[in-house]
Amino acid sequence: MDESGIDEEREALNRRREEITRCLQSLTGQDGNLDGGTAEMRRYYLLSEIREIDRRLAGIQLDEQSLRRMEGGE
DSSP states (O other): OOHHHHHHHHHHHHHHHHHHHHHHHHHHHHGGGSOHHHHHHHHHHHHHHHHHHHHHHHHHHHHHHHHHHHHTOO
């Protein structure tokens, strides 16, 4: 993947992370309206999505470091 592809993927992942964070915050405000099991399932799903995004962002960082090494920039 080239640098522009890496930047695009990072931006998309960061946007998705922001969306999920807003959903998580909204869910916190709805806790009184949802039964405990439903709220916990949604919270678990959203947090697992955030963990996956963080894992992918870490992979992107490693890809960038590899590119810099191959280009002799590091």
